[in-house]
Amino acid sequence: MTNQREPIRSAGRPRAFDEDEVLDRIMHLFWDRGYHGTSVADLTATAGIGKQSLYKAYGDKRSMYLRALERYETRAIDTASAALRADGPPQDRIHAFLSAPIEGASATRGCFLCNASADQAAHDDATRALVRRGFATMANALVHALAQRDIDDVTPDAEHLSQAWSLLSVYAGLQIMSRTGLDRATLEAVRDAALNT
Amino acid sequence: MTNQREPIRSAGRPRAFDEDEVLDRIMHLFWDRGYHGTSVADLTATAGIGKQSLYKAYGDKRSMYLRALERYETRAIDTASAALRADGPPQDRIHAFLSAPIEGASATRGCFLCNASADQAAHDDATRALVRRGFATMANALVHALAQRDIDDVTPDAEHLSQAWSLLSVYAGLQIMSRTGLDRATLEAVRDAALNT
DNA sequence: GACATTTCTGAATGAACGGTCAACAATAAG
DNA sequence: CTTATTGTTGACCGTTCATTCAGAAATGTC
Numbered sequence: 001m002t003n004q005r006e007p008i009r010s011a012g013r014p015r016a017f018d019e020d021e022v023l024d025r026i027m028h029l030f031w032d033r034g035y036h037g038t039s040v041a042d043l044t045a046t047a048g049i050g051k052q053s054l055y056k057a058y059g060d061k062r063s064m065y066l067r068a069l070e071r072y073e074t075r076a077i078d079t080a081s082a083a084l085r086a087d088g089p090p091q092d093r094i095h096a097f098l099s100a101p102i103e104g105a106s107a108t109r110g111c112f113l114c115n116a117s118a119d120q121a122a123h124d125d126a127t128r129a130l131v132r133r134g135f136a137t138m139a140n141a142l143v144h145a146l147a148q149r150d151i152d153d154v155t156p157d158a159e160h161l162s163q164a165w166s167l168l169s170v171y172a173g174l175q176i177m178s179r180t181g182l183d184r185a186t187l188e189a190v191r192d193a194a195l196n197t
Numbered sequence: 198m199t200n201q202r203e204p205i206r207s208a209g210r211p212r213a214f215d216e217d218e219v220l221d222r223i224m225h226l227f228w229d230r231g232y233h234g235t236s237v238a239d240l241t242a243t244a245g246i247g248k249q250s251l252y253k254a255y256g257d258k259r260s261m262y263l264r265a266l267e268r269y270e271t272r273a274i275d276t277a278s279a280a281l282r283a284d285g286p287p288q289d290r291i292h293a294f295l296s297a298p299i300e301g302a303s304a305t306r307g308c309f310l311c312n313a314s315a316d317q318a319a320h321d322d323a324t325r326a327l328v329r330r331g332f333a334t335m336a337n338a339l340v341h342a343l344a345q346r347d348i349d350d351v352t353p354d355a356e357h358l359s360q361a362w363s364l365l366s367v368y369a370g371l372q373i374m375s376r377t378g379l380d381r382a383t384l385e386a387v388r389d390a391a392l393n394t
Numbered sequence: 395g396a397c398a399t400t401t402c403t404g405a406a407t408g409a410a411c412g413g414t415c416a417a418c419a420a421t422a423a424g
Numbered sequence: 425c426t427t428a429t430t431g432t433t434g435a436c437c438g439t440t441c442a443t444t445c446a447g448a449a450a451t452g453t454c
Contacts, residue, residue: 010399010400010451010452011398011399011400011451011452011453012398012399012400012401012450012451012452013399013400013401013402013449013450013451014400014401014450014451015400015401015402016401016402016450032319033320034231034233034315034316035234036231036233036234037232037233037316037320039440039441039442040441040442040443041440041441041442049402050401050402050403050404051403051404051442051443051444052401052402052403052404052443052444052445053401053402053403055442055443055444056400056401056402057401060442060443061442061443108319109319110315110319114315114373115315115316117315117373117374117376117377118307118311118312118314118315118316118372118373118376119231119234119312119315119316121376121377121378122229122305122306122307122376123230123234128376128377128378131377132377132378132379135374135377135379162383162386162387162390163390165374165379165383165386165387166367166386166387166390166391168370168374169367169370169371169373169374169387169391170363170366170367170370171370172369172370172373172374173365173366173367173368173369173370173371173373174366174370175315175373176311176314176315176366176369176370176372176373177314177332177362177365177366177369179314179315179318179319179325180314180318180325180328180329180332181318181325181329182329182332182362186359186362189359189362189363190359190362190363190366193359193360193363193394194363194366197390197394207421207422207429207430208421208422208423208428208429208430209420209421209422209428209429209430209431210419210420210421210429210430210431210432211420211421211430211431212430212431213420213431213432236410236411236412237411237412237413238410238411238412246432247431247432247433247434248412248413248414248433248434249413249414249415249431249432249433249434250431250432250433252413252414253430253431253432254431257412257413258412258413
């Protein structure tokens with residue numbers, strides 16, 4: 001019986017780079033510059049590997065973009081899931097979720113799902129499907145947190161789902177507003193108003 | 198005394214195209230495809246005029262983009278202003294404002310300000326300034342409508358401004374969500390929740 | 395060591411990119 | 425009619441685009 005821990009090593013020269021690490025770099029580049037704003041030359045430069053290696057590993061540019069978006073989605077799932085399982089009051093976790101768009105780091109790149117929605121969702125079915133799935137996952141995570149918050153309440157699940165989409169819409173809106181350089185106080189007021197609903 | 202109604206006809210061959218009409222076409226193209234997604238060849242094709250005429254009239258590609266964004270902004274001001282002066286209950290006008298992202302036409306192109314924010318605001322100062330100014334104008338229009346709605350109330354102006362930015366954030370968020378193909382019922386629920394705040 | 399398989403490297407591809415040029419056409423002023 | 429000025433046209437510029445090719449290099453299998 002072979003050791004299944006190690007990935008099955010197929011014959012041939014082995015990859016000289018970490019596939020996930022390079023995918024992370026690709027993700028950040030597309031995230032920052034969008035699909036058309038990123039060239040394959042940019043990708044090879046930041047990945048530090050040759051063009052052919054990129055194509056062999058991930059396919060053409062569109063595939064790279066979709067892979068990057070998928071990876072972001074996975075990360076978002078992980079983050080939301082971890083935040084959900086964290087200790088402390090649920091409302092604090094929801095507060096943190098709506099604070100993310102206000103923090104400085106987010107103001108530069110924003111949210112990849114939001115960017116992809118504005119940039120590509122209207123023109124590419126695969127992108128649109130990925131973005132929708134990503135938002136749906138975040139909505140589900142929010143529902144979970146809302147249910148924990150209202151544990152003693154009788155709020156129906158459907159109401160929580162609706163609230164989750166409202167919070168998610170404010171989240172996306174804050175991402176957009178944040179990128180315009182809107183002052184922090186206004187952003188925080190929007191966040192707090194959404195939390196007190 | 199010369200007739201000032203007619204624009205001063207300078208010497209030289211006159212323009213063979215309507216400058217505003219062509220600017221509208223340019224606007225729709227950048228609106229639909231973003232900055233990097235639109236080529237100068239695309240612009241000349243839909244404008245129906247030669248490259249040199251475009252460059253003479255509007256400057257280089259970046260200038261065309263900014264002019265297009267400025268024009269959208271002017272249009273948004275006009276629309277918001279007209280909606281503000283319209284008859285009928287103020288809350289109906291606010292309702293209509295938040296319904297715009299849900300309508301089919303908006304789902305395809307979205308809101309140019311929102312798209313530009315996600316696409317270019319982080320990388321171009323001039324774009325960011327224009328987008329911010331556009332949103333600020335819409336916020337002011339909303340404040341006006343909110344003040345009319347709460348005419349008998351004692352709500353302070355600062356509160357209206359804060360509410361306006363909240364509505365604007367939901368507006369932007371709905372634009373993002375709408376483009377992912379989120380079902381209409383959910384979008385309407387988000388809208389109605391934001392209106393009952 | 396020979397072979398099949400896979401990756402890596404660097405050059406090359408044709409197309410598309412943003413931008414410019416020079417010749418020509420149309421107007422106003424003298 | 426001549427001249428100055430501006431707009432139009434189509435060819436043209438060098439660069440960058442995404443993608444591919446040929447060949448060398450590195451591995452597992454026999």
